[in-house]
Amino acid sequence: MNSISLNRATLGLPPALTRHAGLAAVLVLICLYLSVRSEVFATTPNLVNVLRQVAVMAVLAAGLTVLMAAGGLDFSLGSQVAVVVAVVARLLESGTHVVIASICGVLLGATFGLVNGLVVTVFKVAPFVTTLATATVLDGAALIAMKGQSVSAGGALTDLGTGELLGIPYLLLIAVLVIGGAAATLRWTRFGRDALAIGGNAVAARLGGIPVLRHTVMLYVANGMLAGLAGIMLLSRLGAASPGTAGLHLELTVVAAVVIGGTALHGGNATVAGTVLGVLLLGIVANGINLLQIDSFYQSVAVGVVLLVAAVVNQLRHRGPH
Amino acid sequence: MMKSRILTAALAATAATTSLAACGSGSDSGDSDDAAYAIGFVNADSLDFHQCLEAGIDDQAQTVPVEVVHANSARDPAKEQANVEDMIVRQVDAIVLQTVNIDSLEGAIAKAVAADIPIFLTSVGGPDMAGVAGAELSDVQHTGEVSAEWLNEDSAGQDVDVAIIAGAPGAASDLFVGGFKSALGPHATVVFEQPGMFQRAKAQEVAENLLQSNPDVDYVFVPNEEMGFGALTAFENAGRSDIKIITNGGTEDGLEATSEGRFAMLVASSPYELGVKAVSTMVDLLENPTDEPVIGQIPTTVVTKDNVDDAPSYCG
Incomplete structure (x- = not known):
């Protein structure tokens, strides 16, 4: 610990930077490799393309980071997104105004979050089990809402999905705002510190006067609302809801991004900066695989190896100060 | 405490009832009194394609008439095996199978052959078609x-x-x-x-x-x-x-x-017409069994903006 503190002092870098040096180094190495192998990778249009592609994942991952700080877990986020995408598309198809449809989407997400939060807190069911069960229900609900068919959202959300402000996609701006909000909540608000305390030791937190149940339910609701927002963002990009959109695959990607970033699965320790690096890593690897045209049979192997190396490197680095 | 126990019991009972209802996902259509045959149709999923396939099967079944016993495997190969077994237990005259994937086919065909019930495949066939009565495949x-x-x-x-x-x-x-x-x-x-x-x-x-x-x-x-x-x-x-x-x-x-x-x-191509063809061929085979499987290809139409009207109706 002393040597690490000394190194930090020598380098003069703030802990927030050195904490993720390992993961950042992996990311930089991959970017360098891709830049050498593909002349397109490091161009502005491609980087904007990648950032637009990861925006939905980033919104979900930012919320999940705060929830996991408090020892929670939500495996139903991807399925919540699937239902929101389906329902909002149906509303838009039936002529509902885009603002009302979007508000309905966010409220729907909040309802899913409330159910998860109440089951976890009132019935004391483990978050993993609760949210896996609700994810299964919601996967079916998404298919029911779509009646197994694609539902076009028309052009109502196209501006959101494709529009830019000073060259920055709206979707990316939303993601940055949500990430900033999550980071500020964890670092500077009492609610954020309470969440970390609950994740560290829920009993001690309750004895210390923190309203554990209320905070936990609020976190699940907030995650549900972000799933609603992410659903609207995804729909704006895709232009239609279709079976198989979002669901478990998206959920696993989000959880992977958060955990690779260094947030503890058991709570009490969370880092939004790490989550951002995890999201970028996954997005860049997916983009790089297409650019380099890696054979489809080897893609899973490539992604898995990168994730494993990143997680190990980050953990080695992460372990030092503790 | 008591209240929460009652609530838990009520939830458990609801979940159990729902699960049992879900397990009995098979349903019947067609007038069983007049039906010449009972055909078990095991569908793979509930997407557009599968719904239109089912519509074709049901419509054709009514014209024969044939009683159709439905089951859906919901993309789960294990559930497909169970559905085929259920059809065998129900002693249907034939099984029409839209398989979840090619890999789960072998077991399903083997079970039907062992029970001496002819099986007809729609859209997806396997490498060994020796045991099937017939198939209408997508090439x-x-x-x-x-x-x-x-x-x-x-x-x-x-x-x-x-x-x-x-x-x-x-x-x-x-x-x-x-x-x-x-x-x-x-x-x-x-x-x-x-x-x-x-x-x-x-x-x-x-x-x-x-x-x-x-x-x-x-x-x-x-x-x-x-x-x-x-x-x-x-x-x-x-x-x-x-x-x-x-x-x-x-x-x-x-x-x-x-x-x-x-x-x-x-x-x-049209999954509806595939369903119609599956039932009509299966009925022919029940009336005039053949030694070799009767295997056809689903017709396709090349459509551009100049000949959209030539396309078959997707859902009847």
């Missing part, structure tokens, strides 16, 4: 070849760059892509080939990346319509209407996109 390799032949004709000898957004790695996608590549002319070069996993969102992401790596691409071959729409959205979002999309399907939305020229070419 995906031929679809790939037809797509490439249209491209050869459309590009009229010009040098063109072609991209392939394939499905999930595995039998069906490999056959589509293999057929397509084998029939491509010498002037067409495949410059990009990546999997879209048969998902619209993934195909869109891959198409966005394609625009970065190979912006000059002329044609994109996408083996199913859902992914075709994903690619189309990516191109339209980027303001690119010059890239010609070649895909396979035939839904109302797909035909509309073709009539507007947004899909350059669509290989169209």
Whole structure:
């Protein structure tokens, strides 16, 4: 610990930077490799393309980071997104105004979050089990809402999905705002510190006067609302809801991004900066695989190896100060 | 405390009832009194394709009449096996199977053969068809070849760059892509080939990346319509209407996109007609059994914006 503190002092870098040096180094190495192998990778249009592609994942991952700080877990986020995408598309198809449809989407997400939060807190069911069960229900609900068919959202959300402000996609701006909000909540608000305390030791937190149940339910609701927002963002990009959109695959990607970033699965320790690096890593690897045209049979192997190396490197680095 | 126990018990009871109701997902249609035969139809999923297939089966069953016992495997190979076993227990005269995937076929066929119940496959067949009574199959390799032949004709000898957004790695996608590549002319070069996993969102992401790596691409071959729409959205979002999309399907939305020229070419087929054909062939086979399996191919139509009216009705 002393040597690490000394190194930090020598380098003069703030802990927030050195904490993720390992993961950042992996990311930089991959970017360098891709830049050498593909002349397109490091161009502005491609980087904007990648950032637009990861925006939905980033919104979900930012919320999940705060929830996991408090020892929670939500495996139903991807399925919540699937239902929101389906329902909002149906509303838009039936002529509902885009603002009302979007508000309905966010409220729907909040309802899913409330159910998860109440089951976890009132019935004391483990978050993993609760949210896996609700994810299964919601996967079916998404298919029911779509009646197994694609539902076009028309052009109502196209501006959101494709529009830019000073060259920055709206979707990316939303993601940055949500990430900033999550980071500020964890670092500077009492609610954020309470969440970390609950994740560290829920009993001690309750004895210390923190309203554990209320905070936990609020976190699940907030995650549900972000799933609603992410659903609207995804729909704006895709232009239609279709079976198989979002669901478990998206959920696993989000959880992977958060955990690779260094947030503890058991709570009490969370880092939004790490989550951002995890999201970028996954997005860049997916983009790089297409650019380099890696054979489809080897893609899973490539992604898995990168994730494993990143997680190990980050953990080695992460372990030092503790 | 007592209250929460009661609530827990009530929840458990509700869950158990729901599960039992879900387990009994089979349903009957057709007038069993007049029915000449009872056919068990095991469907693979509840998507557009499967619903239209089922509609074709039910409509044809009413004209014979045949009683149809339904079951749905919900994309689960294990559930498919259980559904086939249920049909055997119910002693249906024949089973029509739309399989979840090619790998779960063998067990299902073996069970039906052991129970001496003829089995008929729709759209997907296996490497060994010896045990089946008949099948009406989708020749995906031929679809790939037809797509490439249209491209050869459309590009009229010009040098063109072609991209392939394939499905999930595995039998069906490999056959589509293999057929397509084998029939491509010498002037067409495949410059990009990546999997879209048969998902619209993934195909869109891959198409966005394609625009970065190979912006000059002329044609994109996408083996199913859902992914075709994903690619189309990516191109339209980027303001690119010059890239010609070649895909396979035939839904109302797909035909509309073709009539507007947004899909350059669509290989169209009809799951409804597949259902009709499956029941009529199966009834023929029950009345006049054959030693060899009767295997047909689902007819396809090459559709461009000039002949959309020639496409078969997707859902009857």
